[in-house]
Amino acid sequence: MSSGLTTFSKIVNKWNTAIIGLMTYYHEAVVHANKLLSSLVKAENKIQTRVQIGLNSRMPSRFPSVVFYAPGELGGLDMLSMGHVLIPQSDLRWSKQTDVPVSHFRAGMSHEEDQLIPNLYPYLQPWEAEFMDSARVWSKYSMKRKEATAQNRRLTLEDLEDCWDRVDVIAALGGVEGILEHAPFKGTYFPTWEGLFWEKASGFEESMRYKKLTNAQRSGLNQIPNRRFTIWWSPTINRANVYVGFQVQLDLTGIFMHGKIPTLKISLIQIFHAHLWQKIHESVIMDLCQVFDQELEALQIETVQKERIHPRKSYKMNSSCADILFFSAYKWNISRLSIVTDSKDVLDDSTSNKYWVDVQLRWGDFDTHDIEHYVRSKFLDYISDSMSIYPSPAGAMIGMDLAYDLWLAYSKWFPGMKPLLQQAMSKIVKANPALHVPSNYSELFSNQIIWFVDDTNVYRITIQKTFKGNLTTKPIGGAIFIFNPRSGQLFLKVIHTSVWAGQKRLGQLAKWKAAEEVAALVRSLPVEEQPKQVIVTRKGTLDPLEVLLLDFPNIVIKGSELQLSFQACMKMERFGDLILRAIQPQMVLFSLYGKLHGCRFYTAFSRLILLLRGLRVNNEKAKVILRPDKSTIIEPHFVWPTLTDDEWIKVEVALRDLILADFGKRDSVNIASLTSSEIRDIILGQEIAAPSIQRQQMVELEKSTEAQSQVTAIQMQTTNVHGDTLQVVTTTNYEQQVFSSKSDWRVRAISATHLPLRLQHVYVSNDDVKDDAGSYTSPTQVAAFLYDASPPDNKQVKEIKAKIMADHPEWSSNSICLSCSFTSGSVSLSAHSFTVAGFEWDCKNTNAGVNPQGFNPNMSERVQLFIGLHSGRVCIAGIFIVIVGLFCRGRLNNCIVNELL
Numbered sequence: 028m029s030s031g032l033t034t035f036s037k038i039v040n041k042w043n044t045a046i047i048g049l050m051t052y053y054h055e056a057v058v059h060a061n062k063l064l065s066s067l068v069k070a071e072n073k074i075q076t077r078v079q080i081g082l083n084s085r086m087p088s089r090f091p092s093v094v095f096y097a098p099g100e101l102g103g104l105d106m107l108s109m110g111h112v113l114i115p116q117s118d119l120r121w122s123k124q125t126d127v128p129v130s131h132f133r134a135g136m137s138h139e140e141d142q143l144i145p146n147l148y149p150y151l152q153p154w155e156a157e158f159m160d161s162a163r164v165w166s167k168y169s170m171k172r173k174e175a176t177a178q179n180r181r182l183t184l185e186d187l188e189d190c191w192d193r194v195d196v197i198a199a200l201g202g203v204e205g206i207l208e209h210a211p212f213k214g215t216y217f218p219t220w221e222g223l224f225w226e227k228a229s230g231f232e233e234s235m236r237y238k239k240l241t242n243a244q245r246s247g248l249n250q251i252p253n254r255r256f257t258i259w260w261s262p263t264i265n266r267a268n269v270y271v272g273f274q275v276q277l278d279l280t281g282i283f284m285h286g287k288i289p290t291l292k293i294s295l296i297q298i299f300h301a302h303l304w305q306k307i308h309e310s311v312i313m314d315l316c317q318v319f320d321q322e323l324e325a326l327q328i329e330t331v332q333k334e335r336i337h338p339r340k341s342y343k344m345n346s347s348c349a350d351i352l353f354f355s356a357y358k359w360n361i362s363r364l365s366i367v368t369d370s371k372d373v374l375d376d377s378t379s380n381k382y383w384v385d386v387q388l389r390w391g392d393f394d395t396h397d398i399e400h401y402v403r404s405k406f407l408d409y410i411s412d413s414m415s416i417y418p419s420p421a422g423a424m425i426g427m428d429l430a431y432d433l434w435l436a437y438s439k440w441f442p443g444m445k446p447l448l449q450q451a452m453s454k455i456v457k458a459n460p461a462l463h464v465p466s467n468y469s470e471l472f473s474n475q476i477i478w479f480v481d482d483t484n485v486y487r488i489t490i491q492k493t494f495k496g497n498l499t500t501k502p503i504g505g506a507i508f509i510f511n512p513r514s515g516q517l518f519l520k521v522i523h524t525s526v527w528a529g530q531k532r533l534g535q536l537a538k539w540k541a542a543e544e545v546a547a548l549v550r551s552l553p554v555e556e557q558p559k560q561v562i563v564t565r566k567g568t569l570d571p572l573e574v575l576l577l578d579f580p581n582i583v584i585k586g587s588e589l590q591l592s593f594q595a596c597m598k599m600e601r602f603g604d605l606i607l608r609a610i611q612p613q614m615v616l617f618s619l620y621g622k623l624h625g626c627r628f629y630t631a632f633s634r635l636i637l638l639l640r641g642l643r644v645n646n647e648k649a650k651v652i653l654r655p656d657k658s659t660i661i662e663p664h665f666v667w668p669t670l671t672d673d674e675w676i677k678v679e680v681a682l683r684d685l686i687l688a689d690f691g692k693r694d695s696v697n698i699a700s701l702t703s704s705e706i707r708d709i710i711l712g713q714e715i716a717a718p719s720i721q722r723q724q725m726v727e728l729e730k731s732t733e734a735q736s737q738v739t740a741i742q743m744q745t746t747n748v749h750g751d752t753l754q755v756v757t758t759t760n761y762e763q764q765v766f767s768s769k770s771d772w773r774v775r776a777i778s779a780t781h782l783p784l785r786l787q788h789v790y791v792s793n794d795d796v797k798d799d800a801g802s803y804t805s806p807t808q809v810a811a812f813l814y815d816a817s818p819p820d821n822k823q824v825k826e827i828k829a830k831i832m833a834d835h836p837e838w839s840s841n842s843i844c845l846s847c848s849f850t851s852g853s854v855s856l857s858a859h860s861f862t863v864a865g866f867e868w869d870c871k872n873t874n875a876g877v878n879p880q881g882f883n884p885n886m887s888e889r890v891q892l893f894i895g896l897h898s899g900r901v902c903i904a905g906i907f908i909v910i911v912g913l914f915c916r917g918r919l920n921n922c923i924v925n926e927l928l
Contacts, residue, residue: 033249034249034252034253035078035081035104035252035253035256036099036104036252036256038074038077038078039074039078039095039104039105039106042070042071042074042106042107043105043106043107046067046107046109047107050109057109064109067109067110068109068110071108071109071110072110074106075090075095075106078090078095078104081253081290082257082264082288082290082291083287083288083289083290084264084286084287084288086269086286088266088268088269089263089264089265089266089269089286090263090264091209091263092144092200093200093201093205093206093209093263094209094260094263094264096108096144096196096200097196097197097200097206098196098197101197101203101206101207101210102210102256102259102260103206104256108144110144144196144199144200208393209260209262209263209393210259210260210261210262210263211258211259211261211262211430211431213430213431213432213433214428214429214430214431214432216432250290253290254290254293254294257288257290257291257294258291258294258295258298261291261294261295261392261430262391262392262393262396262430262431263392263393264288264291265284265285265286265288265291265392266285266392266393266394267283267285267392267394267395268394269285269286270285270286273285273286276342276344277292277295277296277299278296279299279302279304279305279342280295280296280299280304280342280390281304281341281342281344281388281389281390282295282299282390283390285392295390304341304342304388305338305341305342307341307388307429308340308341308386308388309341309764310459311386311427311455311459312333312350312351312386313333313764313766314451314455314459315351315384315386315451315455316331316333316351316766317766318447318451318455319331319351319353319447319451320766322443322447325443325447326353326441326443326444326447327355327356327357327359328353328354328355328356329353329354329355329356330353330354331351331352331353331766332351332352332353332354332766333350333351333352333764333766334348334349334350334351334352334383336348336350341386341388342388345414346409346412346414346415347385347387347405347409347415348385348415348416348417349383349384349385349416349417349418349422350383350384350385350386351383351384352381352382352383352384352418353381353382353383353384354380354381355379355380355381355382357380358378358379358380359378359379359380359382359421359441359442360374360377360378360441360442361374361375361377361378361379361421361439361440361441362374362375362439362440362441363375363439364406364437364438364439365437365438365440366399366402366403366435366436366437367435367436367437367438367445367448367449368435368449372440372445377420377421377439379419379420379421379441381418381419381421382419382421382422382423382441382444383417383418383419383421383422383423384422384423384424384425385409385417385422385423385424385425386425386427387402387405387424387425387426387427388427388429389401389426389427389428389429390428390429390430391428391430391431391433392430396428396430396431396433398426398428398431398433398434398435399435399437401426401428402424402425402426402435402436402437403437405424405426406424406437406438409424420439421439421441422438422439423436423437423438423439423440423444423448424436424437424438425448425452427456432456434452434456436448436452475558475559475560476511476513476556476557476558476559476560477511477512477513477558477559477560477561477562478509478510478511478545478558478560478561478562479508479509479510479511479512479562479563479564479587479593480507480508480509480510480541480545480561480562480563480564480568480572481507481508481510481563481564481565481593481594482507482508482537482538482541482563482564482565482568483564483565483593483594484505484506484507484508484593484594484597485505485506485507485522485537485538485540485541486502486505486522486527486533486534486536486537487502487503487504487505488500488501488502488503489501489503502524502527502533503524503607504521504522504523504524504606504607504609505521505522505537505606506519506520506521506522506597506602506606507519507520507522507541507544507545508593508596509545509548510593510619511558512632514618514620515618515619515620515621515631515632515635516616516617516618516619517616517617517618517619518548518614518615518616519602519605519614519615519616519617520544520548520612520613520614520615521605521606521609521612521613521614521615522540522544522612523609523610523611523612525611525612525880526540526612528880528881529880538565538567538568538571539571539575541568541571542568542571542572542574542575542576543575545561545572545575545576546572546575546576548614549576549579549582550578557579557582558582559581559582559583560582560583560584560585561576561582561583561584561585562585562586562587563584563585563586563587564586564587564593565586566586569584569585569586572584592636592639592640592642592643593639594643595639595640595642595643595646596639596642598642598643598646599642599666601666617666618665618666619635619666620635621665621666621667634675634679636710637679637682637683637686637710638653638667638682640682640686640710641682641685641686644685644686644689645685645689648685649682649685652678652681652682652685653667653668653678654668683706683710686709686710687701687706687709690709788854811829811830812829812830813827813828813829814827814828814829814830815827815828816828842860842861843858843859843860843890844858844859844860844861844887845857845858845892846858846859856892857889857892858889858890858891858892859887859888859889859890860887860888860890861886861887861888862885862886862887862888864883864885864886865886865887868881868882868883868886
């Protein structure tokens with residue numbers, strides 16, 4: 028009780044140990060001692076008060092019985108009781124009875140009307156029964172004691188857990204479903220409640236536990252389980268019925284805090300950091316727009332329009348506006364108000380040619396997560412007040428509860444809207460990446476697929492000396508190492524030198540290139556083979572990787588202090604020759620655990636680190652150790668030699684001595700004085716230095732300023748509390764994503780009206796042209812080849828087709844390339860002919876992109892171009908060809924005529 032910032036589970040475990048020790052020996056005496064029972068009740072309340080003080084609140088309604096007495100597998104503290112604890116009926120209204128047959132009965136089940144927490148006494152046998160059954164009890168206890176002594180440990184609570192059962196506690200608290208209604212279980216997207224993450228700590232906690240920490244760091248580490256406990260029971264601790272009329276909204280979210288709970292506030296702010304609430308709202312709206320845009324004809328929608336809204340709209344809870352607006356091709360028949368799950372719609376005489384959709388996000392609590400009541404009340408409030416702006420009386424409001432993964436729509440419906448919205452929302456809730464970001468706080472270190480990504484050798488250069496004595500750099504082939512430590516798979520992505528052609532800032536580009544390749548590999552793999560964690564060896568790659576893996580929000584990306592020497596693989600002939608001789612980028616799959624002989628993955632991983640570290644320290648000696656003579660062979664499809672277990676042990680000892688000798692020589696350290704932990708750190712790549720040197724080499728904090736994103740002022744219309752229309756200006760970048768419907772013809776129509784104005788000014792530049800080249804005339808009309816075609820099943824139907832111009836089958840010396848550039852208010856034309864070098868380069872070129880590698884402007888020459896207003900028709904074999912194309916001094920270009928024929 029007097030301990031400082033300790034975890035809640037430790038406090039309750041001390042209480043459980045004390046109460047079990049007391050009741051095991053004195054259970055009959057305790058029952059007949061009223062003063063002792065009163066003391067136990069007071070002590071039990073003090074333990075609960077100690078937990079409540081840790082959360083800065085002593086309100087009983089915040090901490091119902093389920094928080095303390097629920098099993099640890101369901102997030103509770105697993106507290107034992109010897110009091111008379113009543114469970115209020117308000118905490119049991121969400122409980123459900125499981126529809127399974129009765130399999131067994133337990134002693135101590137209470138069938139009274141009042142629901143009580145089962146106490147410890149009924150599960151302990153009285154002394155009379157103990158004496159009668161002492162032989163069996165002591166033999167069982169002696170066996171457990173003997174087993175504990177053999178394992179050099181004490182008897183624990185788990186050893187005596189079969190003396191009672193927690194089935195009664197779960198049943199008294201309303202069943203598993205009733206307990207989980209107090210927690211955001213549904214919002215975490217766990218497939219089942221079995222195997223939740225309460226039985227184990229995260230990898231971060233385990234790694235920090237054995238380090239030297241200050242008192243402040245140790246107390247902060249102890250707060251991690253408490254924060255996990257608080258966020259799990261947040262719908263109950265932060266329930267709406269604690270204070271009537273008192274609530275504070277968290278910044279940039281729609282979460283309301285009912286009282287001051289600092290631990291919970293910090294956790295919720297961390298979950299919804301970086302404007303996540305606004306991003307979720309915008310992502311759902313864009314998904315809905317795309318769904319409706321695909322069903323334009325079925326719903327008789329003319330166009331789908333994403334409305335321009337204020338960036339604070341998603342968490343502004345006193346007014347609202349439309350997020351999506353539909354325009355109908357014909358007037359819709361509008362039904363009466365109903366929820367989306369009602370099967371019978373009653374149509375009245377009202378019609379509308381506009382229909383809006385409003386998406387409302389919320390974070391529910393245990394008392395107020397009835398989504399139907401919430402959406403109904405919000406819809407009726409907003410359509411009747413003067414601050415909300417809706418373009419028509421007909422519209423739908425969609426409410427989404429992020430904590431409980433619930434959604435519902437309330438609307439006046441038009442035909443076809445209701446089934447489409449049900450299908451769309453059920454898919455969006457399951458597949459939208461933004462909705463799964465808040466569930467990341469439940470992702471803990473477990474047996475998952477992990478990738479190590481090493482991009483150290485992506486960008487490699489050679490330094491050459493010119494004739495003038497200057498030093499120049501030239502890129503050479505590189506590679507990305509993507510390694511799975513559990514299976515030993517190595518995805519080796521070879522980076523060809525052509526990637527760097529014509530690029531600048533190659534060091535920065537290499538990080539983004541590595542991140543692009545990792546993201547591409549993740550997308551190419553099936554879901555079950557995609558990693559759950561990506562650990563990068565260089566922290567500079569973290570930011571590019573986080574940006575490019577936004578579509579995979581459940582992949583944890585982090586850096587590592589573990590120095591894996593993957594660059595040592597470049598010194599091996601198998602990898603080095605493959606990378607240097609590559610003629611194009613390619614992906615190669617290796618198994619680095621091959622021939623390390625059937626050991627467990629962590630043994631193989633440790634052996635691999637030792638091999639790579641030895642190759643990096645001294646490549647030549649390490650190769651001699653691995654292959655001491657010619658009889659040691661390396662099979663074609665393996666990386667390491669074929670050795671027996673005894674030979675591998677000798678290799679490991681020799682490599683360890685090689686690494687330690689290099690370290691001792693380099694740092695002037697006596698190897699014999701190194702401890703086993705220091706030897707392990709040296710092999711893993713961690714530098715061990717003297718304390719004085721460490722103090723001298725303290726690295727200064729790097730001051731990095733984040734580049735301010737460019738903002739644009741946007742003007743929009745809103746209303747105040749009096750109903751007055753206001754024009755407000757905002758400069759934030761959130762909630763400003765633009766959606767373009769496939770039926771958005773207005774933009775193209777307006778652009779088409781400006782084409783004649785642009786064509787009033789046509790400029791032809793004839794500067795620096797070749798005089799002896801052909802002069803070409805380009806009329807203002809367009810050439811077309813007119814012909815008819817019949818479908819295969821009906822020869823009587825003729826379809827008139829026109830072929831404007833096809834690709835040239837070949838180029839001649841008279842062929843030119845006509846380029847057109849659109850400038851503001853005018854059009855510029857220019858003509859070029861290829862040189863011999865250009866023809867040779869084009870024959871070898873396989874890149875059809877905008878900037879192909881190896882192209883030089885000197886490969887083409889400017890030629891003369893005239894613009895005329897004449898046209899011509901040619902009749903060849905009874906076929907009229909309308910040609911207004913390129914004329915060369917009065918005669919047709921043969922290439923074009925042949926192509927048209």
